[in-house]
Amino acid sequence: MQLKKVISSVLLGSVLFSCGNPKKGMEDVQPPNIIYIMSDDHAYQAISAYDSTLIHTPNIDRIANEGMRFDQAYVTNSICSPSRAVTLTGKMSHLNSVKDNLDIFDTTQVTLPMYLKKAGYETAIIGKWHLKSTPQGFDHWEVLPDQGDYYQPDFRTPKGMIQEEGYVTDIITDKAIDYLEKKKGKDEPFMLMVHHKAPHREWMAAMEHLNAFHDEKIKEPTTLFDTYEGRGTAAKEAEMRISNHMGLTNDNKISPDVRDKTNHSPFMGWYDWAYNKNIDRMTDEEKEKWEEVYGPINKNFQKINPKGKNLTRWKYQRYMQDYLGTLLSVDDNIGRLLDYLDETGLSENTIVVYTSDQGFYLGEHGWFDKRFMYEQSFRTPLMIRWPEHIQAGAVNKELVQNIDYAPTFLEAAGVDIPEEMQGESLLPLFEDKTDKWRDALYYHYYEYPGIHGVKRHYGIKTKRYKLIHFYYDVDEWELYDLDQDPNEMNNVYNSPKYASVKMSLHKKLDQLREEYLDSDALTQQMLKADLERLRKLEEKK
Template sequence: MKYNRLFLCILIAFFAIGCKQKSTSKISYERPNIIFIMSDDHAYQAIGAYGSKMNETPNIDRLANEGMRFDKAFVTNSICSPSRAVVLTGKHSHLNGVRDNINVFDSTQQTYPKLLQKAGYETAVIGKWHLKSQPTGFDYWKVLPDQGHYYNPDFRTPEGIVQEQGYVTDIITDMALEWLDVKRDKAKPFMMMYHHKAPHREWLPAMEHLTDFKADLIAEPESLFDDYKGRGRAAKEAEMKISDHMGLSNDNKMDPKIVKSLGFEQFMGWYEGAYRNNLARMTEKEKAAWNKVYGPINRDFEKNTPRGKDLIRWKYQRYMQDYLACIKSVDENIGRVLDYLEERGLAENTIVVYTSDQGFYLGEHGWFDKRFMYEESFRTPLLVRWPRMIKSGTVNSDLVQNLDFAETFLDAAGVEIPKDMQGKSMLPLFEGNNQNWRDAVYYHYWEYPGIHAVKRHYGLRTKTHKLIHFYYDIDEWELYDLEKDPNEMMNLIDDPSYELVKQDLIKKLENLRKQYHDTDSLNQAILKSDLNR
């Protein structure tokens, strides 16, 4: 009897230890492969599955048609490096240490790739990294240095810098497929971060797509000529207007000599250098193809120079034509990866996620770039396909964030989620269960003073309202009714009819800041360190 009891105790202890490593979804399945696809600055407005009228994205749409489309997916900090650090750690910027594009990611800290690797996954990151430090937690890595280049790009590897010939989106996909087919250990489940540079500024299309949108007239957003009435200083003072801050040379591909001869002043001194550096990356054959397309555009601009609102419209069209052409390459290459999974019989048990590191302004409010908590940069596309778990063609309207990716991947793999991670596993949402889900998401942007001059701010969004506090050199609050004013044109913070709504949102915001440990004392310490930096 004594030995039977001892054996029973050992069995119970062993079972308890094993349970810790199981998925919280309470569903038994073979551990899935994970392909996490992230582009850079891909606005949801430019995806067919989200209703785009300006372009088609048939391969990205496959993920929506065969999986789940999230209509209320957001970031915690709308800028490249911080977004990537949040994804890796499952923690807000003030805790993972990357609040802006200047901070260096501490690669010794806990990340979901390290935890998956420890649990027996083969891991890889290929493409954009943009965190300055060397990737850790990966069995294989080959990443762009910093922002990287579109044409004939360099890549960082454990052995040093190597240059590849061709177009960056194609090359990243070639490397991803090579790793999947040849280099990985096929005895293990895998997790691959397949990350594109495109469609980041300066929107340089592949040679075969240079002319694809040049004859198109892209519909202008309603707020292209926004005068920012009804909002505070932050929107008025931001330096991301297509009219004043977009470069005719680097962004619109105009020869700097022509720009100068016509009396235009470049907003920033590096614009001309960026234009020439991009051309210098090309082979002679590529330069010839480039000049065949952009030469006539330059000559027409010189002959029929637009001014005033006509210039803004011209710049918008040029911007959007190149931006959409970059997305076309991303979509085609995602199709190559999806086809590979189908051909190798891997699609059924592979989670494929498509998202962007943040949203982007496609002329809304007269802007390009991101950073603000306003919807176009705060919201991001998110499409997830997992045939064994997600019903085809489903749409989710719950509030999710890039803060949730780490927890979701760990949960799907049956790996215990660390208690210090701040997001939530989305597995219950995959199954259609949104009980006890959050009713608000939190945001904090830090990079000011800095490029584009978007002031520091934090805030929250519910399904119906948004509250923002701009601070540092100003102290202004903004409140938006997203049901009545989805374009966020009128600040209601002083509207007496919204007093109860405002007080409720302020209380929610205070609670979220406590929940995520984003305190005023911490902010003061960070501000002091930033001033001394």
């Protein structure tokens, strides 16, 4: 990969215009439409194209079966807002203005939709935005405010806020199909970003799926009761354990009137508020259906009164039943959208992407949530369908990352990839050309101090090894041999056996940090600014 240089704001305008024309020799080729579907917190473990242990997702699987499944797709920063900013810019968090969920996206940047618009595309985004600022570069946008709601969701639009009746995943798909219907008869290609809220916490399923998994015994991960021995303090101190950080009310759907009143978690007030907020958005009919399912669960919880490991096991089952139930609607609606494309003939010249903004823990290491560079959080599902360009049923095992999405779409559209984008187009991988592909990925997570208490860290991943540096209030290194230790339980950083591997990875890490324009000096500068921001927030409380 060539060293990418940041283009100054003075030059961005001229770059935009120079990149707006199709590449030479492609003038007579009809540019493909692009439909980019991104869910929120969808773990690759919960897609049957990757692993059929937990759930069957036939419609999402169609994209993999009719296109390419990527088995080593990763993010640059495993948290919602930063991943969205990376997709729009093709740049790492330290250069795109959003490194955590508190940052506001700088809309003066030239983004993917702006480049495509200049090249003759119509652009649209529907669903979750979660970047605080107003969407720019889109001809059409209807986005959820902040995290959005599952029932009777509000949408921000250019004309103001509107509320829709129904379930959010259905409504986002309705709006996407309606947009495509209105595109009929128009010649210009389009890029449509369909961003689902689901299956984000608190995992509220559609009414027809409320009880889908409640009679099933979900298989526990082998690391559910991980004690984090042999690793540093970061894993031990993270606040996302199912056992004592998952809320009985908002997460496990136990009424505040039923939960153990002796539980004095500092999060309890927020848990109860979130539970009541979600219930209050339901219609009377939905509340009746909800009570039919969760009333007996509440009564059974009172009866068995689980404690200790039994409580953790009970919470895990409740978590997974709701998480998987919420995914059923995502899969149903992907099917609706794919069927529409087939019925209208749009499938033939449309790139369809399915991914998530990052991975998610489904009980591995005893956790829910994401953030860490450990595999289940760092890795994301990715599958791409493009008839006549990608062989059906193809599987790719190269190291790809979400900084690659914007360059891929631009090259497919016949637009030159701007130098400021740090990713690489995936088009060579569509043709199985891997001889010059990257051999390592870079990652950097910033949101600490913050919710879930995951310490700041950066690191490097190759196909076999992972080197991580935790910093700020610690200075700890971890090294994992993924071939020998796929569950990342044994930190071998200080093992003499891995001395040469460690030296090689440190050298590669330094190289990637320089290549991506990251450094200790920049890290300290950002840390200082973040701490000042936190100080001001505390003063306002």
